[in-house]
Amino acid sequence: MTATIEPEVGKARSRKEDARLITGRTRWTDNLTLPGLLHLAILRSPFAHARINSIDTSEAKTRPGVIAVYTATDLDPDGSIGLPCAWPITPDMKSPRRPVLAADTVNFAGEGVAVVVARSKAEATDALEAIEVDYEELPVVLGLENALAEGAPLVHEELGTNRNALWVFDSGEAGSGGNVEEAISGAEVVVKRRFRQQRLIPAFMEPRSCMVDPTGAQITMWSATQVPHILKTMAALTLGIPEHKLRVIAPDVGGGFGGKLAVIPEETMSLLVAQKLGKPVKWTESRSETMLAAHHGRDQVQDITIAANRDGTVTGLKVELLADMGAYLGLVGPGVPILGAFMFNAIYKIPAYHFACTTVFTNTTLTDAYRGAGRPEATFGIERIMDELAAELGMEPMELRKKNWIKHEEFPFTTVAGLTYDSGNYEAATEKAMQLFDYDGLRREQKERRDRNDPVQLGIGISTFTEMCGLAPSRVVGSLDYGAGGWEAASIRMLATGKVEVVTGASAHGQGHETAWSQIVADQLGVPFEDVEVLHGDTQSSAKGLDTYGSRSLVVGGIAVVKAAEKVVTKARTIAAHLMECSPDDLEFAQGKFTVRGTDKSTTIQDIAFSAFLAHNLPDGIEPTLDSDAVFDPENFSFPHGTHLCAAEVDTETGRVNLRSYVCVDDIGSVVNPLIVEGQVHGGLAQGIAQALFEEAVYDESGTLTTGTFADYLLPSAADLPSFTTDRTETPSTTNPLGVKGVGEAGTIASTPAVVNAVVDAVRHLGVDDIEMPCSPMRVWAAVHRGQKDAGGLGSEAGGGLGSIDASGGAQ
Amino acid sequence: MRITVTVDGTQYSDEVEPRTLLVHYLRETLGKVGTVIGCDTSNCGACTVHLNGQSVKSCSVLAVQADGCEITTIEGLARDGQLHPVQQAFHDNHALQCGFCTPGMIMQSIDLLADNPDPDEKAVREGLEGNLCRCTGYQNIVRAVRDAAQHMSPGAGPEAERVDGSGVREPSAIGGE
Ligand code: FES
Ligand code: FES
Numbered sequence: 001m002t003a004t005i006e007p008e009v010g011k012a013r014s015r016k017e018d019a020r021l022i023t024g025r026t027r028w029t030d031n032l033t034l035p036g037l038l039h040l041a042i043l044r045s046p047f048a049h050a051r052i053n054s055i056d057t058s059e060a061k062t063r064p065g066v067i068a069v070y071t072a073t074d075l076d077p078d079g080s081i082g083l084p085c086a087w088p089i090t091p092d093m094k095s096p097r098r099p100v101l102a103a104d105t106v107n108f109a110g111e112g113v114a115v116v117v118a119r120s121k122a123e124a125t126d127a128l129e130a131i132e133v134d135y136e137e138l139p140v141v142l143g144l145e146n147a148l149a150e151g152a153p154l155v156h157e158e159l160g161t162n163r164n165a166l167w168v169f170d171s172g173e174a175g176s177g178g179n180v181e182e183a184i185s186g187a188e189v190v191v192k193r194r195f196r197q198q199r200l201i202p203a204f205m206e207p208r209s210c211m212v213d214p215t216g217a218q219i220t221m222w223s224a225t226q227v228p229h230i231l232k233t234m235a236a237l238t239l240g241i242p243e244h245k246l247r248v249i250a251p252d253v254g255g256g257f258g259g260k261l262a263v264i265p266e267e268t269m270s271l272l273v274a275q276k277l278g279k280p281v282k283w284t285e286s287r288s289e290t291m292l293a294a295h296h297g298r299d300q301v302q303d304i305t306i307a308a309n310r311d312g313t314v315t316g317l318k319v320e321l322l323a324d325m326g327a328y329l330g331l332v333g334p335g336v337p338i339l340g341a342f343m344f345n346a347i348y349k350i351p352a353y354h355f356a357c358t359t360v361f362t363n364t365t366l367t368d369a370y371r372g373a374g375r376p377e378a379t380f381g382i383e384r385i386m387d388e389l390a391a392e393l394g395m396e397p398m399e400l401r402k403k404n405w406i407k408h409e410e411f412p413f414t415t416v417a418g419l420t421y422d423s424g425n426y427e428a429a430t431e432k433a434m435q436l437f438d439y440d441g442l443r444r445e446q447k448e449r450r451d452r453n454d455p456v457q458l459g460i461g462i463s464t465f466t467e468m469c470g471l472a473p474s475r476v477v478g479s480l481d482y483g484a485g486g487w488e489a490a491s492i493r494m495l496a497t498g499k500v501e502v503v504t505g506a507s508a509h510g511q512g513h514e515t516a517w518s519q520i521v522a523d524q525l526g527v528p529f530e531d532v533e534v535l536h537g538d539t540q541s542s543a544k545g546l547d548t549y550g551s552r553s554l555v556v557g558g559i560a561v562v563k564a565a566e567k568v569v570t571k572a573r574t575i576a577a578h579l580m581e582c583s584p585d586d587l588e589f590a591q592g593k594f595t596v597r598g599t600d601k602s603t604t605i606q607d608i609a610f611s612a613f614l615a616h617n618l619p620d621g622i623e624p625t626l627d628s629d630a631v632f633d634p635e636n637f638s639f640p641h642g643t644h645l646c647a648a649e650v651d652t653e654t655g656r657v658n659l660r661s662y663v664c665v666d667d668i669g670s671v672v673n674p675l676i677v678e679g680q681v682h683g684g685l686a687q688g689i690a691q692a693l694f695e696e697a698v699y700d701e702s703g704t705l706t707t708g709t710f711a712d713y714l715l716p717s718a719a720d721l722p723s724f725t726t727d728r729t730e731t732p733s734t735t736n737p738l739g740v741k742g743v744g745e746a747g748t749i750a751s752t753p754a755v756v757n758a759v760v761d762a763v764r765h766l767g768v769d770d771i772e773m774p775c776s777p778m779r780v781w782a783a784v785h786r787g788q789k790d791a792g793g794l795g796s797e798a799g800g801g802l803g804s805i806d807a808s809g810g811a812q
Numbered sequence: 813m814r815i816t817v818t819v820d821g822t823q824y825s826d827e828v829e830p831r832t833l834l835v836h837y838l839r840e841t842l843g844k845v846g847t848v849i850g851c852d853t854s855n856c857g858a859c860t861v862h863l864n865g866q867s868v869k870s871c872s873v874l875a876v877q878a879d880g881c882e883i884t885t886i887e888g889l890a891r892d893g894q895l896h897p898v899q900q901a902f903h904d905n906h907a908l909q910c911g912f913c914t915p916g917m918i919m920q921s922i923d924l925l926a927d928n929p930d931p932d933e934k935a936v937r938e939g940l941e942g943n944l945c946r947c948t949g950y951q952n953i954v955r956a957v958r959d960a961a962q963h964m965s966p967g968a969g970p971e972a973e974r975v976d977g978s979g980v981r982e983p984s985a986i987g988g989e
Contacts, residue, residue: 014903014904014906015903015906017911018902018903018908018911019903020911021908021910021911021914022886022895022899022902022903022908022911022914022915022918023846023886023887023889023890023895023899024844024845024846024847024885024886024887024915025846025887026846026911026912028845028848028912030845030848030849031839031845031848120840122836203946204910204912204946205850205856205858205910205912205913205944205945205946205947206848206850206910206912207849207850252910252911253910254848254910254911254912255909255910255912255946255947257946286852287850287851287852287853287856288852288853509910510909510910510911510947511909512909675906676906678906678952679906679909679947679948679949679952680909682948682949682950682951682952683909683946683947683948683949684949685949686948686949686950687946687949709851709852709853709855710851710853710855710856710944711853711855715944715946717937717940717941717942717943717944717950718936718937718938718940718941718943718945718950718953718954719937719938719940719941721937721949721950721951723933723951723954724949724951747949
């Protein structure tokens, strides 16, 4: 048994996971089956808002293969079951019950009204047609402003309002900064803007699916979920299944992006049906169902006011948000915009800050976590308005950022929103990015194109961003009324033969935990990478856990693994000392070997594992076997940052946007596996760019989702995206032993404003100061033409061309 | 209707309903669950297989249309424990994350390389236009396909996977596990 020599952490290891994924041996939930398995299909409302007068299921029950048909009254006769919202953001937040199936009214198109159980999926789906529902259409309310208008139809009549909650942070009141109104009224320059965050669909590639087997001593549930542990607890709480009688397994999961951070009606329904019939059942959705009924993301209107001195020093920031929750509250839905509250001030030293968020109900699919959750929205808002402020001041946008950002020597830095950023070096990342990008060269080319009235103009977009990763610390998230802790658990079991099983509570859905955790453990214990097996996604093997979302896996879960390994080494040291008849302090541990200091007497950790297993000769008070458990609850979030630069060519005649180059330098602290990191950044960029240019969930005026398939919802393909130049700086986090910060969301958070800033920058001299997302050719073309009309034609140097800006502050 | 097909080298004969899609036949009747379903509009490409050596979206083909045909799925690519060069290249270039799109991507990439043994970046991107991936941003997929091209003899596309075919590459060992 030889110990590894090269450190594993930091190595671009190709992934352990790949072997099964590239050969089609993957355990997707829909690939699994059980003897006697029955299949579910769900009848969904075609109306966005309607009263259900009656449902006739008698005909459907006679259809071939059909075993049962259930409505709300069958599954939940007293109407007591509600899907949980675990993040009540204010004490008076309105939390209407979200039923498993709609009983009297449907509140969005796609809400389930009945479920068919049949021998095959096809038979179940066929029988849906035979169910007769008598709907009485009700007035529909769509759009945030409409929902709050006087006399608007109400989504939930009994609440008397579509207003859900109002959450406010004020730096004056919190004592973390000054008073914003004073800052604004005393400012030399004030820029005010309204930005829209269009509604997006997470669109993980594996549709959601779950299978329930109620026939054992425990109920076993397989689900394509990001959150098996949370699901288990929530199912126990909402359905009264004793927690120890439920086992949840998330086998291989095909992407999530927050879209599978949920406890969904279909999972609950499957549990209820399986228990009722005493037979295993499976539900797998079609893509159209995903689009319609799996939660959406974003959907905010942001009113942002920024105050500054003429020299560019920002003096105050005020953010008023409206956030569309859809028809019900999702698991963490209301908390999503609140996460943004802490990120609007971004990397800047802002002396006064006010944030107010109104959450609103509409007759649409609910919104909830989506990659970045709150932070992309905030980053977009601040990075867009910084560009608009720069234009108003006639300042180079990068110079404006440099003037206001937190300097390297100022860390740790407590922001106006009350967070303490542990470490960062915005200068280094920016310098590297500007060089890779050829910032000055592109600015020169931009000017040349403007000078010659080139029909294709060049724009440069900047996004210097930070985010908060690693959700935990439990006590902090508790103070925000989040309904769970944020810790993560890990166990390490050294087996008799010296091989290692690692159990993590952070179950993965494509992030490569099996590889990264193996690298960490290989270094910590000094065992070969190949000798480590990582187990996750099963509440039986990983009894404790809080799952994977918000870039918390490595920063919280990975550190739990380190803690567990440290305990294993400590125990092994005690045993080694006993066997080698020395004091534990006399032992050096390196690369899997305990050596008696100053001698060549040594033993390996694998040998100690075997001794611990035999237990023939252990020190007093030491339990047999070599294993340990750890739970890590960090003391702070982590704060990755970076500089993203985008060069966009905009055809002023067609509105077409071509991304010419995209450079990002991210600082995510120390890196465990650069290959995985690079992949995460690429994927994140694609998703953020998609928001800027392609994707939008659109409802027509009756509340029908018109972008309900991949034919209408423009998920970018390989042909729609460029290759990216990605690089890193490494400023280790000071709050965890690996120095890691998290990377899952960085690309998405930073790229959207970089791209939109580039598009606007390309045509700003034509009188354009904003283009709503997604910046489709039509929108870009229209903006250019509007701008030219306002500003007096192509080629006019209209000093920023701030056609519609409300720069009311002006000089005092 | 009764159909007879050869899937990954094994002949099957089954009674199928006329409306059964090939992907459902593969998954439900044959248990070939390596081929997956990502959409219901033939847009995502997750279900791509080879039908007589040509890539097709198996959700857009009826099982009865495959009668008498030879089908290769992701499960039939590796031979004698050796990965297909495209599989190997996906692994080597970290061209997958969750892996749900991966079987379809690999099958499509093989077909692409059969048509164009040395594609440039643009050709790869255009050749994969019908296959969606939500995780990778495609960059490493493009890299993998171009890398695979360097390890395959020209024309060693779907032809070479024919069970009776003699197309030979230099396969690398299955890595990772
Ligand atoms: S499942 Fe066949 S193309 Fe999407
Ligand atoms: S790897 Fe997840 S969809 Fe492509």
